[in-house]
Amino acid sequence: MVKKILEMEVPLVYVAGGVAVVVLAVGAGGYSDYAVRADFAKAKQDFASSTMQFESTITDMSTKLADAETENTTLHERLHDEVDRNNEYGQKVESLVSTVAMLDKLSKTDRELLQKYSNVYFLSENFVPASLTNIDSQYTLNKNVTLEIHAQIKTQLERLLHNATADNAPLLVLSAYRSFGTQANLKTSYKITYGAGTANSFSADQGYSEHQLGSTVDFTTPQGGESLAAFDKSSGFTWLQQHAHEYGFILSYPKGNKYFTYEPWHWRYVGVELATKLHADGKYFYDLDQREINTYLVKIFD
Numbered sequence: 001m002v003k004k005i006l007e008m009e010v011p012l013v014y015v016a017g018g019v020a021v022v023v024l025a026v027g028a029g030g031y032s033d034y035a036v037r038a039d040f041a042k043a044k045q046d047f048a049s050s051t052m053q054f055e056s057t058i059t060d061m062s063t064k065l066a067d068a069e070t071e072n073t074t075l076h077e078r079l080h081d082e083v084d085r086n087n088e089y090g091q092k093v094e095s096l097v098s099t100v101a102m103l104d105k106l107s108k109t110d111r112e113l114l115q116k117y118s119n120v121y122f123l124s125e126n127f128v129p130a131s132l133t134n135i136d137s138q139y140t141l142n143k144n145v146t147l148e149i150h151a152q153i154k155t156q157l158e159r160l161l162h163n164a165t166a167d168n169a170p171l172l173v174l175s176a177y178r179s180f181g182t183q184a185n186l187k188t189s190y191k192i193t194y195g196a197g198t199a200n201s202f203s204a205d206q207g208y209s210e211h212q213l214g215s216t217v218d219f220t221t222p223q224g225g226e227s228l229a230a231f232d233k234s235s236g237f238t239w240l241q242q243h244a245h246e247y248g249f250i251l252s253y254p255k256g257n258k259y260f261t262y263e264p265w266h267w268r269y270v271g272v273e274l275a276t277k278l279h280a281d282g283k284y285f286y287d288l289d290q291r292e293i294n295t296y297l298v299k300i301f302d
Protein backbone atom coordinates (compact mmCIF):
# COMPACT_ATOMS: atom_id res chain seq x y z
CA MET A 1 0.00 0.00 0.00
CA VAL A 2 2.76 2.23 0.93
CA LYS A 3 4.43 1.26 -2.26
CA LYS A 4 1.16 1.89 -4.00
CA ILE A 5 0.83 5.13 -2.36
CA LEU A 6 4.38 5.85 -3.09
CA GLU A 7 3.81 4.64 -6.56
CA MET A 8 0.78 6.82 -6.76
CA GLU A 9 2.45 9.60 -4.94
CA VAL A 10 4.90 10.13 -7.63
CA PRO A 11 2.43 11.13 -10.26
CA LEU A 12 0.44 12.96 -7.63
CA VAL A 13 3.49 14.90 -6.75
CA TYR A 14 4.04 15.54 -10.36
CA VAL A 15 0.42 16.53 -10.83
CA ALA A 16 0.44 18.65 -7.77
CA GLY A 17 3.72 20.11 -8.83
CA GLY A 18 2.39 20.71 -12.32
CA VAL A 19 -0.72 22.42 -11.04
CA ALA A 20 1.31 24.45 -8.71
CA VAL A 21 3.56 25.46 -11.54
CA VAL A 22 0.60 26.36 -13.69
CA VAL A 23 -1.09 28.18 -10.85
CA LEU A 24 2.12 29.85 -9.99
CA ALA A 25 2.79 30.58 -13.58
CA VAL A 26 -0.66 31.93 -14.15
CA GLY A 27 -0.59 33.57 -10.79
CA ALA A 28 2.83 35.00 -11.42
CA GLY A 29 1.85 36.10 -14.85
CA GLY A 30 -1.25 37.86 -13.55
CA TYR A 31 0.54 39.47 -10.69
CA SER A 32 3.39 40.86 -12.68
CA ASP A 33 1.09 42.53 -15.17
CA TYR A 34 -0.99 44.06 -12.44
CA ALA A 35 2.10 45.22 -10.55
CA VAL A 36 3.62 46.79 -13.62
CA ARG A 37 0.40 48.55 -14.33
CA ALA A 38 0.19 49.71 -10.74
CA ASP A 39 3.82 50.76 -10.71
CA PHE A 40 3.32 52.56 -13.96
CA ALA A 41 0.21 54.29 -12.70
CA LYS A 42 2.00 55.26 -9.53
CA ALA A 43 5.03 56.39 -11.44
CA LYS A 44 2.76 58.31 -13.73
CA GLN A 45 1.03 59.87 -10.78
CA ASP A 46 4.33 60.59 -9.10
CA PHE A 47 5.59 62.10 -12.31
CA ALA A 48 2.46 64.14 -12.73
CA SER A 49 2.72 65.40 -9.19
CA SER A 50 6.46 66.06 -9.60
CA THR A 51 5.77 67.85 -12.84
CA MET A 52 3.11 69.91 -11.14
CA GLN A 53 5.47 70.70 -8.32
CA PHE A 54 8.21 71.46 -10.77
CA GLU A 55 5.90 73.66 -12.80
CA SER A 56 4.75 75.46 -9.72
CA THR A 57 8.39 75.87 -8.69
CA ILE A 58 9.16 77.29 -12.14
CA THR A 59 6.16 79.61 -11.91
CA ASP A 60 7.31 80.59 -8.44
CA MET A 61 10.82 81.28 -9.63
CA SER A 62 9.59 83.16 -12.68
CA THR A 63 7.50 85.37 -10.45
CA LYS A 64 10.48 85.91 -8.17
CA LEU A 65 12.72 86.64 -11.15
CA ALA A 66 10.18 89.10 -12.52
CA ASP A 67 9.96 90.69 -9.07
CA ALA A 68 13.74 90.83 -8.88
CA GLU A 69 13.89 92.39 -12.34
CA THR A 70 11.29 94.97 -11.40
CA GLU A 71 13.19 95.69 -8.21
CA ASN A 72 16.39 95.93 -10.19
CA THR A 73 14.79 98.38 -12.61
CA THR A 74 13.45 100.39 -9.69
CA LEU A 75 16.85 100.40 -8.02
CA HIS A 76 18.44 101.39 -11.30
CA GLU A 77 16.01 104.27 -11.65
CA ARG A 78 16.64 105.28 -8.05
CA LEU A 79 20.37 105.14 -8.66
CA HIS A 80 19.89 107.36 -11.71
CA ASP A 81 17.78 109.75 -9.66
CA GLU A 82 20.45 109.80 -6.97
CA VAL A 83 23.18 110.41 -9.54
CA ASP A 84 21.10 113.23 -11.03
CA ARG A 85 20.44 114.67 -7.59
CA ASN A 86 24.12 114.36 -6.77
CA ASN A 87 25.06 116.20 -9.95
CA GLU A 88 22.52 118.86 -9.11
CA TYR A 89 23.98 119.22 -5.60
CA GLY A 90 27.45 119.31 -7.14
CA GLN A 91 26.42 122.17 -9.40
CA LYS A 92 24.73 123.96 -6.52
CA VAL A 93 27.86 123.58 -4.40
CA GLU A 94 29.99 124.82 -7.28
CA SER A 95 27.80 127.86 -7.79
CA LEU A 96 27.78 128.49 -4.03
CA VAL A 97 31.57 128.29 -3.97
CA SER A 98 31.83 130.79 -6.81
CA THR A 99 29.26 133.04 -5.11
CA VAL A 100 31.25 132.88 -1.88
CA ALA A 101 34.45 133.63 -3.80
CA MET A 102 32.74 136.58 -5.48
CA LEU A 103 31.36 137.87 -2.15
CA ASP A 104 34.80 137.48 -0.61
CA LYS A 105 36.32 139.46 -3.48
CA LEU A 106 33.60 142.11 -3.13
CA SER A 107 34.09 142.36 0.64
CA LYS A 108 37.71 143.26 -0.04
CA THR A 109 36.90 145.85 -2.71
CA ASP A 110 35.87 149.38 -1.77
CA ARG A 111 32.37 150.11 -3.10
CA GLU A 112 33.37 153.77 -3.41
CA LEU A 113 35.64 152.90 -6.33
CA LEU A 114 32.65 152.72 -8.64
CA GLN A 115 30.42 155.38 -7.08
CA LYS A 116 29.75 158.63 -8.83
CA TYR A 117 31.48 161.62 -7.20
CA SER A 118 31.15 165.10 -8.55
CA ASN A 119 29.22 168.11 -7.40
CA VAL A 120 26.26 165.76 -7.02
CA TYR A 121 27.71 162.81 -5.13
CA PHE A 122 29.52 163.19 -1.85
CA LEU A 123 32.37 160.97 -0.62
CA SER A 124 32.75 160.65 3.15
CA GLU A 125 35.64 162.59 4.65
CA ASN A 126 36.59 159.37 6.40
CA PHE A 127 37.16 157.50 3.17
CA VAL A 128 40.78 156.53 2.60
CA PRO A 129 41.76 153.99 -0.09
CA ALA A 130 42.52 150.49 1.18
CA SER A 131 46.15 150.75 0.13
CA LEU A 132 48.18 153.50 -1.48
CA THR A 133 51.56 153.29 -3.14
CA ASN A 134 53.94 155.75 -4.79
CA ILE A 135 53.91 156.32 -8.52
CA ASP A 136 57.44 155.86 -9.93
CA SER A 137 58.93 159.37 -10.29
CA GLN A 138 59.90 158.73 -13.92
CA TYR A 139 56.16 159.05 -14.61
CA THR A 140 55.48 162.25 -12.65
CA LEU A 141 55.97 165.84 -13.79
CA ASN A 142 57.17 167.33 -10.52
CA LYS A 143 60.00 165.11 -9.25
CA ASN A 144 60.00 166.88 -5.85
CA VAL A 145 56.52 165.72 -4.99
CA THR A 146 55.65 162.10 -4.32
CA LEU A 147 52.34 161.11 -5.90
CA GLU A 148 50.29 158.23 -4.57
CA ILE A 149 47.89 155.88 -6.33
CA HIS A 150 45.70 152.94 -5.22
CA ALA A 151 48.09 150.00 -4.86
CA GLN A 152 46.02 147.74 -7.14
CA ILE A 153 46.02 150.30 -9.95
CA LYS A 154 49.73 151.21 -9.98
CA THR A 155 50.73 148.53 -12.52
CA GLN A 156 47.99 149.42 -15.01
CA LEU A 157 48.74 153.15 -14.68
CA GLU A 158 52.48 152.71 -15.22
CA ARG A 159 51.85 150.37 -18.20
CA LEU A 160 49.60 153.06 -19.69
CA LEU A 161 52.25 155.76 -19.20
CA HIS A 162 55.02 153.55 -20.59
CA ASN A 163 53.05 152.54 -23.69
CA ALA A 164 51.81 156.09 -24.41
CA THR A 165 55.43 157.28 -24.51
CA ALA A 166 56.38 154.30 -26.68
CA ASP A 167 53.58 155.36 -29.09
CA ASN A 168 54.99 158.91 -29.32
CA ALA A 169 52.25 160.34 -27.14
CA PRO A 170 54.24 161.05 -23.96
CA LEU A 171 52.20 161.51 -20.81
CA LEU A 172 53.12 162.22 -17.18
CA VAL A 173 51.09 162.44 -14.00
CA LEU A 174 50.46 165.90 -12.59
CA SER A 175 48.23 164.88 -9.69
CA ALA A 176 46.87 161.63 -8.27
CA TYR A 177 45.56 160.75 -4.80
CA ARG A 178 44.38 163.69 -2.78
CA SER A 179 43.03 163.20 0.74
CA PHE A 180 39.92 164.97 1.97
CA GLY A 181 42.20 167.44 3.82
CA THR A 182 44.49 168.04 0.85
CA GLN A 183 41.52 168.72 -1.39
CA ALA A 184 40.16 171.19 1.17
CA ASN A 185 43.49 173.05 1.32
CA LEU A 186 43.80 173.01 -2.46
CA LYS A 187 40.31 174.43 -2.88
CA THR A 188 41.05 177.17 -0.35
CA SER A 189 44.25 178.14 -2.15
CA TYR A 190 42.42 178.19 -5.51
CA LYS A 191 39.72 180.40 -4.01
CA ILE A 192 42.38 182.81 -2.75
CA THR A 193 44.20 182.87 -6.08
CA TYR A 194 41.23 182.81 -8.49
CA GLY A 195 38.24 183.81 -6.38
CA ALA A 196 35.50 181.43 -5.31
CA GLY A 197 33.52 181.62 -8.55
CA THR A 198 36.45 180.71 -10.78
CA ALA A 199 37.81 178.11 -8.36
CA ASN A 200 34.42 176.36 -8.23
CA SER A 201 34.43 176.07 -12.00
CA PHE A 202 37.48 173.82 -12.09
CA SER A 203 38.10 172.46 -8.60
CA ALA A 204 35.78 170.20 -6.68
CA ASP A 205 35.04 170.79 -3.04
CA GLN A 206 36.52 168.30 -0.60
CA GLY A 207 34.39 165.16 -0.54
CA TYR A 208 33.26 165.69 -4.12
CA SER A 209 36.59 164.89 -5.74
CA GLU A 210 37.37 161.57 -7.40
CA HIS A 211 41.00 162.15 -6.43
CA GLN A 212 40.14 161.07 -2.87
CA LEU A 213 39.47 157.57 -4.26
CA GLY A 214 43.14 157.02 -5.08
CA SER A 215 42.06 155.74 -8.48
CA THR A 216 42.07 159.03 -10.36
CA VAL A 217 44.90 160.95 -12.00
CA ASP A 218 45.41 164.23 -13.84
CA PHE A 219 47.67 163.70 -16.84
CA THR A 220 49.91 166.26 -18.45
CA THR A 221 52.53 166.32 -21.18
CA PRO A 222 56.30 166.46 -20.42
CA GLN A 223 56.23 170.17 -21.39
CA GLY A 224 53.74 170.63 -18.55
CA GLY A 225 53.83 174.38 -18.92
CA GLU A 226 50.84 174.44 -21.26
CA SER A 227 47.50 175.21 -19.69
CA LEU A 228 45.41 172.28 -18.60
CA ALA A 229 42.72 173.36 -21.04
CA ALA A 230 45.14 172.99 -23.95
CA PHE A 231 45.72 169.38 -22.98
CA ASP A 232 42.93 168.20 -25.25
CA LYS A 233 45.01 169.32 -28.28
CA SER A 234 47.96 167.11 -27.26
CA SER A 235 48.92 163.79 -28.82
CA GLY A 236 48.73 162.36 -25.29
CA PHE A 237 45.02 163.20 -25.02
CA THR A 238 44.29 161.69 -28.45
CA TRP A 239 46.15 158.53 -27.37
CA LEU A 240 44.16 158.37 -24.12
CA GLN A 241 40.87 158.60 -26.03
CA GLN A 242 41.94 155.62 -28.14
CA HIS A 243 43.70 153.47 -25.56
CA ALA A 244 42.98 154.47 -21.94
CA HIS A 245 40.12 151.95 -21.69
CA GLU A 246 42.56 149.11 -22.40
CA TYR A 247 44.14 149.95 -19.04
CA GLY A 248 40.80 150.49 -17.27
CA PHE A 249 40.77 154.32 -17.36
CA ILE A 250 37.89 156.57 -18.44
CA LEU A 251 37.42 160.28 -18.98
CA SER A 252 35.17 161.30 -16.07
CA TYR A 253 34.02 164.73 -17.26
CA PRO A 254 33.82 164.93 -21.04
CA LYS A 255 32.79 168.00 -23.00
CA GLY A 256 29.17 168.93 -22.40
CA ASN A 257 28.59 166.65 -19.40
CA LYS A 258 26.06 167.90 -16.88
CA TYR A 259 28.02 166.99 -13.75
CA PHE A 260 31.23 168.97 -13.87
CA THR A 261 33.33 171.23 -16.01
CA TYR A 262 35.15 169.61 -18.97
CA GLU A 263 38.41 168.07 -17.74
CA PRO A 264 40.35 166.36 -20.56
CA TRP A 265 43.30 165.64 -18.20
CA HIS A 266 41.22 163.98 -15.47
CA TRP A 267 41.00 160.16 -15.86
CA ARG A 268 39.55 157.65 -13.44
CA TYR A 269 40.25 153.95 -13.15
CA VAL A 270 37.03 151.87 -13.29
CA GLY A 271 38.46 148.52 -14.44
CA VAL A 272 39.17 147.24 -17.95
CA GLU A 273 35.77 145.59 -18.43
CA LEU A 274 33.64 148.64 -17.61
CA ALA A 275 36.00 151.08 -19.37
CA THR A 276 35.98 148.89 -22.50
CA LYS A 277 32.18 148.64 -22.44
CA LEU A 278 31.82 152.42 -22.09
CA HIS A 279 34.31 152.94 -24.92
CA ALA A 280 32.50 150.46 -27.18
CA ASP A 281 29.07 151.96 -26.44
CA GLY A 282 30.29 155.56 -26.76
CA LYS A 283 28.90 156.23 -23.28
CA TYR A 284 30.29 157.99 -20.23
CA PHE A 285 30.54 156.71 -16.68
CA TYR A 286 28.19 159.31 -15.22
CA ASP A 287 25.50 158.47 -17.77
CA LEU A 288 25.18 154.90 -16.53
CA ASP A 289 22.77 153.81 -13.84
CA GLN A 290 24.59 153.19 -10.54
CA ARG A 291 23.00 149.71 -10.29
CA GLU A 292 24.50 148.74 -13.64
CA ILE A 293 27.89 150.18 -12.65
CA ASN A 294 27.84 148.17 -9.41
CA THR A 295 27.84 144.89 -11.31
CA TYR A 296 31.37 145.69 -12.49
CA LEU A 297 32.83 146.19 -8.99
CA VAL A 298 33.74 142.54 -8.49
CA LYS A 299 35.82 142.60 -11.70
CA ILE A 300 37.43 146.00 -11.20
CA PHE A 301 40.97 144.67 -10.73
CA ASP A 302 40.73 141.78 -13.22
Ligand SMILES: [Zn+2]
Nearest residue numbers: 211217218266
Ligand atom coordinates in the same frame (compact mmCIF):
# COMPACT_ATOMS: atom_id res chain seq x y z
ZN1 LIG B 1 41.49 165.78 -11.55
